[in-house]
Amino acid sequence: MPVKIRLSRQGRKRNPFYYIVVTDSRTPRDGRFIERIGSYNPNTNPATIDLEFNKALTWLQKGAQPTDTCRAILSYKGVMYKHHLLKGVQKGAFDEAVAEERFETWLKEKESKIEAKNEKLAKAKQDGVKKRLEAETKIKEAKAQKIAEKNAEEAKAEEAVEEEAKTEETKVEETAQAEATPVKEATPEEKTPEQATAASEKKVEDKEQ
Numbered sequence: 001m002p003v004k005i006r007l008s009r010q011g012r013k014r015n016p017f018y019y020i021v022v023t024d025s026r027t028p029r030d031g032r033f034i035e036r037i038g039s040y041n042p043n044t045n046p047a048t049i050d051l052e053f054n055k056a057l058t059w060l061q062k063g064a065q066p067t068d069t070c071r072a073i074l075s076y077k078g079v080m081y082k083h084h085l086l087k088g089v090q091k092g093a094f095d096e097a098v099a100e101e102r103f104e105t106w107l108k109e110k111e112s113k114i115e116a117k118n119e120k121l122a123k124a125k126q127d128g129v130k131k132r133l134e135a136e137t138k139i140k141e142a143k144a145q146k147i148a149e150k151n152a153e154e155a156k157a158e159e160a161v162e163e164e165a166k167t168e169e170t171k172v173e174e175t176a177q178a179e180a181t182p183v184k185e186a187t188p189e190e191k192t193p194e195q196a197t198a199a200s201e202k203k204v205e206d207k208e209q
Contacts, residue, residue: 002026005059005066005074007040008033017041020051020070022059035059040073045121046114051077061086081106 004025007018018040021033037059038051056079060066066074074080085099 003034003059003062003064005037005056005064005070007067007069008036015043017043020056020073022064025065038073046117049073049077051079053077053079053082057082057086078103078107078110 002025003022005020005022006029008021008023008030009016009018011017019033019036020038020040022035022037023031023033027033035055037055038049040050041048051073056074056077060074060079060083071080082103085103088094089096089099
């Protein structure tokens, strides 16, 4: 029976995740399977891979053929490399201790690369958050400055209106005072010499008549 290691799609529309299964190559993609040996979630960064290492290695040794995607996943987790080393042990190229040593060295290098990538992603995320906060701060400062300028303009306009109202009120009061002041007649003492002479002459004329 041709056995394959492949992905079985799960999850919602536009948000899939996959089971890594061992199945008969003649069955439908999401049909029955022989054994589930892990899962793969491409929606995270980096992708989340949960794999039962020993089961995957055992099926490879039994002749199961992984699809291209599953081969990449198995290579990422070191299953393909371990399978290659065990083949070398079977052929007598080196012993099992050397194979284990080589695999441990590869595993440490892989873990250091993964850790470096995670640190890089975390730093990029922090930088992105910092840039967004700086951009938001600039926007808030610009808005606050516009509001302050608008308030200053409104305050100036109100002062101008108040000043104009005070000026108009002063003019009205002055006009009212001027209209209310009575006109005094000139007393004899206040009359000019010409006015006094004219008044005397008028009195004389009145007596003669």
